[in-house]
Amino acid sequence: MLRVYNTLSHKKEDFQTLEPNVVKMYVCGPTVYSDAHIGHAMSAIVFDVARRYLEYRGYQVRFVMNFTDVDDKIINRANKLGVDPQALAESYIVAFRKHLEDLNVLPATVNPRATQTMDKIQSMIQGLIEKGFAYPARNGDVYFRVTHDPNYGKLSGRKIEDMQAGSRIEVEEEKEHPMDFAVWKAAKPGEPAWDSPWGKGRPGWHIECSAMNLAILGEQIDIHGGGNDLVFPHHENEIAQTECFTGKQFARYWMHNGMLQLQGEKMSKSLGNLVTIDDFLSRHEADALRMMVLNGSYRAPLSYSDGIMDAAERGLDRLRSGLKPASTSASGAPTDVRLALDKQAEATQQTFIEAMDDDFNSSGGLAGLFELVRTVNTARDAGASSAELNPAQDTLRTLTGVLGLRLGEKKASGGDADKFISLLVEVRTEMRKQKLWGMSDLVRDRLKELGVSIEDSKDGTTWHW
Numbered sequence: 001m002l003r004v005y006n007t008l009s010h011k012k013e014d015f016q017t018l019e020p021n022v023v024k025m026y027v028c029g030p031t032v033y034s035d036a037h038i039g040h041a042m043s044a045i046v047f048d049v050a051r052r053y054l055e056y057r058g059y060q061v062r063f064v065m066n067f068t069d070v071d072d073k074i075i076n077r078a079n080k081l082g083v084d085p086q087a088l089a090e091s092y093i094v095a096f097r098k099h100l101e102d103l104n105v106l107p108a109t110v111n112p113r114a115t116q117t118m119d120k121i122q123s124m125i126q127g128l129i130e131k132g133f134a135y136p137a138r139n140g141d142v143y144f145r146v147t148h149d150p151n152y153g154k155l156s157g158r159k160i161e162d163m164q165a166g167s168r169i170e171v172e173e174e175k176e177h178p179m180d181f182a183v184w185k186a187a188k189p190g191e192p193a194w195d196s197p198w199g200k201g202r203p204g205w206h207i208e209c210s211a212m213n214l215a216i217l218g219e220q221i222d223i224h225g226g227g228n229d230l231v232f233p234h235h236e237n238e239i240a241q242t243e244c245f246t247g248k249q250f251a252r253y254w255m256h257n258g259m260l261q262l263q264g265e266k267m268s269k270s271l272g273n274l275v276t277i278d279d280f281l282s283r284h285e286a287d288a289l290r291m292m293v294l295n296g297s298y299r300a301p302l303s304y305s306d307g308i309m310d311a312a313e314r315g316l317d318r319l320r321s322g323l324k325p326a327s328t329s330a331s332g333a334p335t336d337v338r339l340a341l342d343k344q345a346e347a348t349q350q351t352f353i354e355a356m357d358d359d360f361n362s363s364g365g366l367a368g369l370f371e372l373v374r375t376v377n378t379a380r381d382a383g384a385s386s387a388e389l390n391p392a393q394d395t396l397r398t399l400t401g402v403l404g405l406r407l408g409e410k411k412a413s414g415g416d417a418d419k420f421i422s423l424l425v426e427v428r429t430e431m432r433k434q435k436l437w438g439m440s441d442l443v444r445d446r447l448k449e450l451g452v453s454i455e456d457s458k459d460g461t462t463w464h465w
């Protein structure tokens with residue numbers, strides 16, 4: 001049975017869905033105001049792996065990931081650049097979708113946007129006001145009344161009194177309580193605004209996700225996911241709004257991924273310590289990023305470094321080695337080798353399911369796959385034919401596919417380096433014409449050390465990585 005760690009209970013729980021065989025899953029997507037970085041990619045990959053595994057286990061997954069397309073950050077950046085905030089958001093949505101495709105993240109069933117959910121947002125705010133859980137203030141904002149929610153703080157484990165004592169939140173006199181938060185913000189000059197019963201304005205960030213959930217997945221969902229930096233206040237406030245509005249439990253399982261760190265700090269735009277997805281993909285294949293995530297535990301922080309990338313790429317090479325075809329001279333492996341191969345394929349499938357059933361333990365799943373690779377490679381060396389290797393290799397392909405690895409041909413390009421290598425090869429050809437053999441051999445040898453092979457023939461010189 002699948003067990004999932006629930007942030008709400010701080011423990012792994014048996015996974016049981018609201019409806020048989022259907023999983024309603026919502027993951028908080030990015031606020032689209034700048035280039036996405038590999039921390040965003042990590043979160044997308046973590047939930048993509050969970051989703052793929054749930055599908056492998058026979059669930060039909062309704063996967064919703066939103067785009068926050070109206071927000072202070074978007075408005076500030078758009079004003080700085082002198083562009084329309086909606087146009088700015090739209091351009092980053094297009095870019096992010098492309099990134100997800102490059103990263104082999106399955107498309108969501110729906111990608112709702114705050115600006116397209118305005119009716120639901122407003123009706124939810126109205127409902128909260130009618131039930132006494134929210135109030136319009138004199139400044140045109142509408143606030144959620146935290147003191148009316150006896151469960152406020154249950155996800156993050158905070159108590160209202162402690163939050164108040166420990167916080168240095170500026171007391172806004174329009175609020176009844178310093179921890180009250182805006183569900184609707186009155187329009188300020190130069191900001192996009194929508195008409196509402198409380199005057200022109202725009203929604204608060206938290207109510208957007210509550211309303212998008214309600215609009216698409218309904219009052220109750222199975223899994224709500226996001227980065228663990230969202231536990232408080234975002235998810236705490238989502239729970240408060242939704243449960244006060246519906247009177248029902250909102251999400252059954254709250255899953256949070258650890259943060260990707262660079263030099264010991266969370267990768268973020270505000271700290272400036274980030275690697276954009278574009279940067280990353282210009283130097284590495286997409287599988288390498290996924291492998292790095294799979295090697296770790298999704299709930300733990302992950303430190304990005306050259307060392308961890310090398311390990312990921314070595315892991316990929318090992319997995320690929322298991323998929324190599326039988327030798328052309330293969331004449332069949334001895335019986336014991338063939339039996340060992342079949343046995344290992346079965347054992348690996350079992351290990352994989354056991355590991356992944358334990359809160360999506362992907363590194364445990366990979367350990368099983370490496371065992372299978374070793375057995376396949378041994379069998380190939382012992383002369384196993386394609387027919388003998390095929391079933392085990394199919395298992396390998398299926399299970400790496402469940403993890404979302406593509407394992408295609410290794411990217412055979414050095415990007416920008418290619419044109420400089422071509423130039424060096426051209427210069428070397430000139431050297432050879434002038435019979436500078438020592439120099440030309442030196443160029444060849446040094447390029448070889450960098451992984452570039454040169455072949456001279458009567459038709460000229462070619463090179464490849």
Ligand SMILES: [Zn+2]
Pocket residue numbers: 027028029209234
């Ligand atoms: Zn959200």
